[in-house]
Amino acid sequence: MFQAKTKNLKNFSTSAERFEGANLLCPGCAHSIIVREVLNATNDNLILAASTGCLEVCTAVYPHTSWDASWIHIGFENGSSAVAGAEAMYKALKNKGRLKQPDRTPKFVAFGGDGATYDIGFQWISGCFERGHDMMYVCLDNEVYANTGGQRSSSTPIGASATTTPAGRISYGEKQNKKDIMAIMAAHGAPYVAQVAPNKWKDMVAKIQKGFATEGPVFINAMSACTTEWKFAPEDTIAISDLATDSLVFPLYEIIDGTKLNITYRPKNVIPVRDYLGAQGRFKHLFTKQNEYLIDEWQARVDAKWEQLQRREEACL
Amino acid sequence: MAELFELHDIEVWDGNMAASHALRQAQVDVVAAYPITPSTPIVENYANFMANGYVDGEFVMAESEHGAMSCCIGASAAGGRVATATSSQGFALMLETLYSASGMRLPIVLNVVNRAIGAPLNVNGDHSDMYMGRDSGWIQIDCYNPQDAYDMNLVAFRVSEDHDIRLPAMVHQDGFMTSHTAQRVKTLADDVAYKFIGEFKPMNDMLDLDHPVTHGAQTEEDWHFEHKARQHHALMSAVLPKIQEAFDALKALTGRQYNIVESYNMDDADIAIVCMGTSVETAEEVSNELRAQGIKAGVVGIRIFRPFPLEQIADVLKGCKAIAALDRSSPNGTVGALFNELAGALFNTGTHAVLTNYIYGLGGRDLTKSSLHSIYRDLQANAEAGCPTTSLQQFTGLRGPKLSFF
Numbered sequence A: 001m002f003q004a005k006t007k008n009l010k011n012f013s014t015s016a017e018r019f020e021g022a023n024l025l026c027p028g029c030a031h032s033i034i035v036r037e038v039l040n041a042t043n044d045n046l047i048l049a050a051s052t053g054c055l056e057v058c059t060a061v062y063p064h065t066s067w068d069a070s071w072i073h074i075g076f077e078n079g080s081s082a083v084a085g086a087e088a089m090y091k092a093l094k095n096k097g098r099l100k101q102p103d104r105t106p107k108f109v110a111f112g113g114d115g116a117t118y119d120i121g122f123q124w125i126s127g128c129f130e131r132g133h134d135m136m137y138v139c140l141d142n143e144v145y146a147n148t149g150g151q152r153s154s155s156t157p158i159g160a161s162a163t164t165t166p167a168g169r170i171s172y173g174e175k176q177n178k179k180d181i182m183a184i185m186a187a188h189g190a191p192y193v194a195q196v197a198p199n200k201w202k203d204m205v206a207k208i209q210k211g212f213a214t215e216g217p218v219f220i221n222a223m224s225a226c227t228t229e230w231k232f233a234p235e236d237t238i239a240i241s242d243l244a245t246d247s248l249v250f251p252l253y254e255i256i257d258g259t260k261l262n263i264t265y266r267p268k269n270v271i272p273v274r275d276y277l278g279a280q281g282r283f284k285h286l287f288t289k290q291n292e293y294l295i296d297e298w299q300a301r302v303d304a305k306w307e308q309l310q311r312r313e314e315a316c317l
Numbered sequence B: 001m002a003e004l005f006e007l008h009d010i011e012v013w014d015g016n017m018a019a020s021h022a023l024r025q026a027q028v029d030v031v032a033a034y035p036i037t038p039s040t041p042i043v044e045n046y047a048n049f050m051a052n053g054y055v056d057g058e059f060v061m062a063e064s065e066h067g068a069m070s071c072c073i074g075a076s077a078a079g080g081r082v083a084t085a086t087s088s089q090g091f092a093l094m095l096e097t098l099y100s101a102s103g104m105r106l107p108i109v110l111n112v113v114n115r116a117i118g119a120p121l122n123v124n125g126d127h128s129d130m131y132m133g134r135d136s137g138w139i140q141i142d143c144y145n146p147q148d149a150y151d152m153n154l155v156a157f158r159v160s161e162d163h164d165i166r167l168p169a170m171v172h173q174d175g176f177m178t179s180h181t182a183q184r185v186k187t188l189a190d191d192v193a194y195k196f197i198g199e200f201k202p203m204n205d206m207l208d209l210d211h212p213v214t215h216g217a218q219t220e221e222d223w224h225f226e227h228k229a230r231q232h233h234a235l236m237s238a239v240l241p242k243i244q245e246a247f248d249a250l251k252a253l254t255g256r257q258y259n260i261v262e263s264y265n266m267d268d269a270d271i272a273i274v275c276m277g278t279s280v281e282t283a284e285e286v287s288n289e290l291r292a293q294g295i296k297a298g299v300v301g302i303r304i305f306r307p308f309p310l311e312q313i314a315d316v317l318k319g320c321k322a323i324a325a326l327d328r329s330s331p332n333g334t335v336g337a338l339f340n341e342l343a344g345a346l347f348n349t350g351t352h353a354v355l356t357n358y359i360y361g362l363g364g365r366d367l368t369k370s371s372l373h374s375i376y377r378d379l380q381a382n383a384e385a386g387c388p389t390t391s392l393q394q395f396t397g398l399r400g401p402k403l404s405f406f
Helices: A009-013 A030-040 A054-059 A079-096 A114-119 A122-131 A181-186 A201-213 A227-231 A234-246 A273-278 A281-286 A293-315 B015-025 B040-051 B065-079 B088-103 B128-132 B146-160 B190-197 B224-237 B239-254 B279-292 B310-317 B337-346 B369-385
Strands: A046-050 A070-072 A107-113 A136-141 A192-196 A218-223 A253-256 A260-263 B010-013 B030-033 B058-061 B082-086 B108-114 B139-142 B169-174 B183-186 B261-264 B271-275 B297-302 B304-306 B322-327 B354-360 B393-396
Touching: A009 A201, A030 A054, A030 A107, A030 A136, A030 A201, A030 A218, A030 A234, A046 A054, A046 A079, A054 A107, A070 A079, A070 B065, A079 A107, A079 A122, A079 A136, A079 B030, A079 B058, A079 B065, A107 A114, A114 A122, A114 A136, A122 A136, A122 B065, A136 A201, A181 A192, A181 A218, A181 A253, A192 A201, A201 A218, A218 A234, A227 A234, A227 A281, A234 A273, A260 A293, A273 A281, A273 A293, B010 B015, B015 B040, B015 B108, B015 B146, B015 B169, B015 B190, B030 B040, B030 B065, B040 B058, B058 B065, B065 B082, B065 B088, B065 B108, B082 B088, B088 B108, B088 B128, B088 B224, B108 B128, B108 B146, B139 B146, B139 B239, B146 B169, B146 B183, B146 B190, B146 B239, B190 B239, B224 B239, B239 B304, B261 B279, B261 B310, B271 B279, B271 B310, B271 B337, B271 B369, B279 B297, B279 B369, B297 B310, B310 B337, B322 B337, B322 B369, B337 B354, B354 B369, B369 B393
Parallel strands: A046 A070, A046 A107, A107 A136, A136 A218, A192 A218, B030 B058, B030 B082, B082 B108, B108 B169, B139 B169, B271 B297, B271 B322, B322 B354, B354 B393
Antiparallel strands: A192 A253, A253 A260, B010 B183, B139 B304, B261 B297
16 A cells, blocks of 8 residues: 655655656656655545656656556647546446445546646646546646747746747747636636645645545646756756745645635745746846846746735635 | 336437437446537437436536547546547547547447538538548448437447457438438337447456556557557457447347448449438439339448448449449548549459449538439449440539539
């Protein structure tokens, strides 16, 4: 039986594996940290799906699999529906008394990157959440189509240089702000929506476990720092993640029943957004005379969002 | 436990209602669907059965046809009986996932109520959607009337779920002409129909929690070819014998005889029309009229479109002098698909039959008896001349100047 050990990092790191280390993800990829912790956050059996993307192509290349739990991949846009279909079958067979292990209740989880979540798969996720399937959807948000070489998604933040929005002589890169997926998913009335980051692992595991204990559709937006496309050294994944959460570029919070917002991490020392941007190659071109105003705008946006989250939390709406 | 639905031995059902009752009797575990004309009533009827306790599976009303088939795939991989319905644009939206379902060897039954594909937008019956599915790796069974729509659904579940096959199956009926035309349908009692289909036997089911499985793995040039070859092998070698077995069992049960290739007035036929769907019965009527005049006219109906029964078709047509392939889908740049199939079936068989192609009935345009008489007249001339006396491809029932090619 799997043991969800969350007391300290050492015993958590030695907990049983249902997601094998034998996979093709880049060294330093945050996906593997997040996925492993999601799977280890429950002792229950798991039925998993992945949308096409880094996680999928790196963990199930025939004749190998990295998954010691039932897993399905169909296409880029429909990991959510795959798990929703499996969940519907579980309910049908339970009702008809045909489950092979009727005493066990598996958890249903779909993984997708930000491309599969914010963009191409959004309609499918929205459908699953509106219908209220008992499932968890985890977005591995690395803010870019990393699997196909770094094209922009609607999660790519303004000013980032992506291969389809490259910074150049007359362009500062991505022109649009990152889509607010948390607000959109909360607006579905989902019972639990949370943003997590792997550097704050206790917060992450607590939220995943809360999600597993919740009946109905749960959305987890997990920041997944991408060594390849964000352009930082593979050993710096957690350090970059720290910069993201401590600069409040990636605030950690949860929204319950679409209304009640709780901020779950308040950095003791908030660091400037400039420090977060400066640590990554994708923002290098912002540190020039002609683009520097964008860094100030970034800081203003992050401050405003943080203010808004705090007001939302106080309002208890 | 679902309520028993008392049926009369003969019901007056349209094709959609016939399909809905077959789904109900199959005790499908998960139906995930999205409504689209003209298949919508299948889904509505099923929802009605559910609302009144006649089915006890799960019913997922998806946000699109793509989502519906995606749910069907997840449900089928989880390990149970799955079915849905669609048409036309919805079928086109589903197409990506149709390849996934067959490639993952998942026995899903899809009712396709055939309808034209826009533009221009059109809700009526032609075979554009059926043709779009022909390379997708599904079994494709064609119905000519509501009775067929009922019987072929029962056959589809039985064949598709067989462990030697494990391939999804489409059951096609013509939009409105079959789907919305009420006719007498001979029924089976619920328990008899269920017994004919058989219990669902799971294989590689995700819900077997002690035996985790990986579905939908990636293969590149190292393994992809072998996977697709195995899939094709299963379609080519296992399906037709199992369908024949199911047809034989259905005949023993009901007396109704279905065949891999349906032939009518073909024993001594000199000229033959080969067609699909509702056109088959109209052509049969015209062939009877010609027979009364001493013209040896026959009809071949395609019952199984995939796998295409090349040998059986060639055998039925071997004595013919002139053959017309009727395609109810815009060929868009070549000969009709059915013409191509027949050419492939007949080439190398030693036949000297003259083969021509007619495009008809697009967007639900009626195929009239006078059109069919005209085609048979062409065939008679071709048979007598021993070579084509017309263009290879002609449009029939089209307004404006005559359109023909090749």
